[in-house]
Amino acid sequence: MKIMVAVKRVVDYAVKIRVKPDKSGVETQNVKMSMNPFCEIALEEALKIKESGLAKEVVAVSMGPSNCVDTLRTGLAMGADRAIHVEASRDLVPLTVAKLLKKLVEVENPGLLILGKQAIDDDCNQTGQMIAGLLGWPQGTFASKVVLDKEKQVATVDREVDGGLETLCLDLPAVITTDLRLNQPRYATLPNIMKAKSKPIKKITPEELNVDVKSDLEVVQVTEPPKRKAGVILSSVDELIDKLKNEAHVI
Amino acid sequence: MEKLRATSSLRRSLKSILNRQLSSISEIRYLNGKRSCQPTFSLIRDYKSLGEANAIRYRCFSSVSTVVQRNPSFSTLNSDDISYFKRLLGEKSVIQDEDRLETVNTDWMRKYKGSSKLLLQPRSTEEVAQILKYCNSRCLAVVPQGGNTGLVGGSVPVFDEVVVNLGSMNNIISFDKVSGILVCEAGCILENLISFLDNQGFIMPLDLGAKGSCQIGGNVSTNAGGLRLVRYGSLHGNVLGLEAVLANGDVLDMLGTLRKDNTGYDLKHLFIGSEGSLGIVTKVSILTPPKLSSVNIAFLACRDYSSCQKLLMEAKRKLGELLSAFEFLDIQAMDLVLNHLDGVRNPLPASMHNFYVLIETTGSDESYDREKLEAFLLSSMEGGLISDGVLAQDINQASSFWRIREGVPEALMKAGAVYKYDLSLPVEKMYDLVDDMRTRLGDLARVIGYGHLGDGNLHLNVSALQYDDKILEQIEPYVYEWTSKHRGSISAEHGLGLMKANKIYYSKSPETVKTMGSIKKLLDPNGILNPYKVLPHSLDS
Numbered sequence: 001m002k003i004m005v006a007v008k009r010v011v012d013y014a015v016k017i018r019v020k021p022d023k024s025g026v027e028t029q030n031v032k033m034s035m036n037p038f039c040e041i042a043l044e045e046a047l048k049i050k051e052s053g054l055a056k057e058v059v060a061v062s063m064g065p066s067n068c069v070d071t072l073r074t075g076l077a078m079g080a081d082r083a084i085h086v087e088a089s090r091d092l093v094p095l096t097v098a099k100l101l102k103k104l105v106e107v108e109n110p111g112l113l114i115l116g117k118q119a120i121d122d123d124c125n126q127t128g129q130m131i132a133g134l135l136g137w138p139q140g141t142f143a144s145k146v147v148l149d150k151e152k153q154v155a156t157v158d159r160e161v162d163g164g165l166e167t168l169c170l171d172l173p174a175v176i177t178t179d180l181r182l183n184q185p186r187y188a189t190l191p192n193i194m195k196a197k198s199k200p201i202k203k204i205t206p207e208e209l210n211v212d213v214k215s216d217l218e219v220v221q222v223t224e225p226p227k228r229k230a231g232v233i234l235s236s237v238d239e240l241i242d243k244l245k246n247e248a249h250v251i
Numbered sequence: 252m253e254k255l256r257a258t259s260s261l262r263r264s265l266k267s268i269l270n271r272q273l274s275s276i277s278e279i280r281y282l283n284g285k286r287s288c289q290p291t292f293s294l295i296r297d298y299k300s301l302g303e304a305n306a307i308r309y310r311c312f313s314s315v316s317t318v319v320q321r322n323p324s325f326s327t328l329n330s331d332d333i334s335y336f337k338r339l340l341g342e343k344s345v346i347q348d349e350d351r352l353e354t355v356n357t358d359w360m361r362k363y364k365g366s367s368k369l370l371l372q373p374r375s376t377e378e379v380a381q382i383l384k385y386c387n388s389r390c391l392a393v394v395p396q397g398g399n400t401g402l403v404g405g406s407v408p409v410f411d412e413v414v415v416n417l418g419s420m421n422n423i424i425s426f427d428k429v430s431g432i433l434v435c436e437a438g439c440i441l442e443n444l445i446s447f448l449d450n451q452g453f454i455m456p457l458d459l460g461a462k463g464s465c466q467i468g469g470n471v472s473t474n475a476g477g478l479r480l481v482r483y484g485s486l487h488g489n490v491l492g493l494e495a496v497l498a499n500g501d502v503l504d505m506l507g508t509l510r511k512d513n514t515g516y517d518l519k520h521l522f523i524g525s526e527g528s529l530g531i532v533t534k535v536s537i538l539t540p541p542k543l544s545s546v547n548i549a550f551l552a553c554r555d556y557s558s559c560q561k562l563l564m565e566a567k568r569k570l571g572e573l574l575s576a577f578e579f580l581d582i583q584a585m586d587l588v589l590n591h592l593d594g595v596r597n598p599l600p601a602s603m604h605n606f607y608v609l610i611e612t613t614g615s616d617e618s619y620d621r622e623k624l625e626a627f628l629l630s631s632m633e634g635g636l637i638s639d640g641v642l643a644q645d646i647n648q649a650s651s652f653w654r655i656r657e658g659v660p661e662a663l664m665k666a667g668a669v670y671k672y673d674l675s676l677p678v679e680k681m682y683d684l685v686d687d688m689r690t691r692l693g694d695l696a697r698v699i700g701y702g703h704l705g706d707g708n709l710h711l712n713v714s715a716l717q718y719d720d721k722i723l724e725q726i727e728p729y730v731y732e733w734t735s736k737h738r739g740s741i742s743a744e745h746g747l748g749l750m751k752a753n754k755i756y757y758s759k760s761p762e763t764v765k766t767m768g769s770i771k772k773l774l775d776p777n778g779i780l781n782p783y784k785v786l787p788h789s790l791d792s
């Protein structure tokens with residue numbers, strides 16, 4: 001079986017986000033970019049499945065501008081066997097990504113498609129569901145545990161839902177999106193970084209896949225959340241009561 | 252809603268490993284806050300009164316018991332003093348509350364404990380000047396205190412000295428974006444300066460594990476080295492000017508912001524590294540480098556010490572302009588971190604290695620820098636200098652590598668009693684001392700070696716379940732003699748404080764020490780500033 005994993009290049013989780021002065025989006029110039037944490041988890045899961053002998057190959061896919069290749073190199077250094085880069089200069093919305101993925105799935109025929117449940121930049125949480133819909137495959141989203149049964153060709157997925165866990169049984173091929181607690185992604189070791197250098201990254205364009213990347217969605221404005229006002233330290237309970245009464249008007 | 256939940260759960264889960272700064276601050280706060288339930292608390296030196304109420308015997312600090320006597324020429328506080336300070340500073344800045352005094356009387360390691368009855372928190376240079384002028388006239392001894400993270404017992408009183416804490420003087424005065432020169436008050440916490448500068452696109456030229464608590468005034472007064480010295484040099488180079496208050500209340504305005512200024516004796520250097528014994532630093536002007544966008548960190552394993560050393564030589568040659576940190580720890584240090592700190596995992600889990608090295612590069616071109624570092628690492632691996640390694644792929648991973656190195660002091664604290672030695676030694680000899688100590692101590696205690704390899708700075712630590720004279724006898728004076736024999740320094744960056752005041756001769760000639768004594772006498776004739784520290788007690792008599 002082959003596993004396909006979608007990985008997205010996003011502003012590093014630890015970077016303080018700055019909105020562009022013209023409010024058209026978030027500043028990405030000269031900002032550290034890294035693999036979306038949920039995608040790292042997706043890739044880790046695929047690698048684990050491969051290591052347990054249940055899959056033969058892991059293919060990492062990324063879509064976007066040319067430096068997505070860096071993110072794919074990270075994926076290859078973690079252990080993916082090869083990579084596909086769909087080169088697109090404009091921002092891609094989830095539906096477009098899902099359409100592109102569908103075309104790639106038709107070519108590659110993976111038995112499992114794993115994605116992060118969402119990307120930390122736009123927090124959309126849509127791509128996994130959309131691609132499952134387009135392919136007509138079963139989906140297990142927010143997976144916190146994945147168990148494959150090769151003979152029966154099913155995947156058992158624990159999902160984190162409000163108030164507990166839901167366990168699903170999916171017939172393969174299927175789509176799985178990953179939650180935080182699924183696993184702890186591995187580091188890229190030097191020997192693997194070295195090996196990654198000779199692994200192939202195939203480039204392909206949306207045109208070649210016959211997908212129109214134009215979207216019906218338009219971002220009107222991006223603004224920062226209002227700043228939280230600094231707190232004050234009060235010296236006595238009386239002062240607190242006074243403030244609650246006369247300033248906050250809550251008592 | 253989902254989005255919110257997702258993001259906040261991501262944040263929650265990543266938080267522990269994400270932010271090495273955060274964890275190190277909270278650790279310090281934790282230790283400061285919960286002293287009574289810390290097992291290490293009971294390990295505080297048992298100060299033995301020797302009949303005389305005013306003598307303190309530091310049994311375990313050196314193999315020959317040293318007795319520190321309270322200097323009888325110092326006055327004791329009376330109610331007039333308190334009223335004077337209240338009038339001067341206002342009620343709120345004159346603190347006699349037992350709990351708060353307990354905190355300022357005890358050092359970070361819980362090794363040194365004074366019995367000061369008064370904490371003053373001035374808000375301006377003028378207030379500091381008035382305090383010192385008054386104390387000098389009354390002959391009241393004073394301990395200048397910053398974040399109280401010092402590791403040599405310099406920041407806490409020995410007896411009943413008045414503690415002057417600069418924490419309320421925490422304003423940033425100016426920042427010049429063109430030159431990168433920052434002028435601020437001495438009480439600014441290092442981490443706050445780092446985040447202030449981050450917003451301006453600059454960084455502090457120094458960084459250290461205690462950043463969440465230590466103050467720039469304390470850093471300057473100890474001439475702190477830290478993790479970036481290999482790149483940006485020492486504070487003697489980066490501090491462009493400062494303002495200091497002398498014991499008699501005179502304010503020395505040396506707050507220049509010039510890179511070049513050869514007019515007479517450069518007195519500011521006297522206050523850099525003199526540990527509060529010559530004056531109180533109240534303002535600092537410091538040159539800050541621009542923040543470069545591309546930072547890469549590798550965590551590596553080496554088979555033996557000689558490989559670490561060769562790797563350093565190679566790194567200096569091949570990464571030259573990019574190298575911003577070169578730190579090492581041995582397997583014993585790694586073991587301690589993995590066992591005592593939550594949420595830390597070994598990035599190289601396959602097997603334990605004898606040595607670990609952390610290399611950081613900082614540059615301006617992400618792909619060029621990365622390629623260069625990768626090429627260096629791969630060739631070092633082929634050459635056998637590195638036996639395994641990982642390269643951080645994002646900031647989160649980078650932080651988790653730093654957490655290991657920066658977590659060593661914390662892990663040592665949690666492991667029980669610790670004897671700390673901070674030595675400068677020729678790099679090729681450095682680890683021989685650790686091996687020697689292991690042989691000497693055998694099963695008595697664990698010997699740990701780590702530190703700033705790039706600067707030839709070894710942190711030799713001996714960790715045991717409890718303090719024990721038998722252990723100390725095996726360490727001292729052996730460590731000092733060994734260091735002296737190899738022309739090293741018995742204090743690379745932590746200073747002398749109380750711990751090593753009498754050990755200064757291991758690294759400085761009698762003539763040099765005598766001159767230091769004359770300078771002290773000149774600037775602080777009554778000896779009220781940080782008494783019993785830095786200079787040998789024999790000079791006082």
Ligand SMILES: Cc1cc2nc3c(=O)[nH]c(=O)nc-3n(C[C@H](O)[C@H](O)[C@H](O)COP(=O)(O)OP(=O)(O)OC[C@H]3O[C@@H](n4cnc5c(N)ncnc54)[C@H](O)[C@@H]3O)c2cc1C
Nearest residue numbers: 397398399400401405406460466468469475476477527532
């Ligand atoms: C976890 C940890 C990691 C550390 N890592 C490093 C490291 O990598 N490199 C390194 O060099 N050190 C390191 N240190 C020790 C270092 O000396 C201190 O952390 C720091 O520089 C002291 O700053 P502080 O504000 O806490 O000063 P304090 O501890 O309060 O004081 C230190 C000394 O300076 C004097 N002093 C403080 N403020 C003033 C002032 N305004 N004017 C005059 N005198 C003053 C005090 O009297 C005392 O003698 C570390 C400490 C810890 C706890």
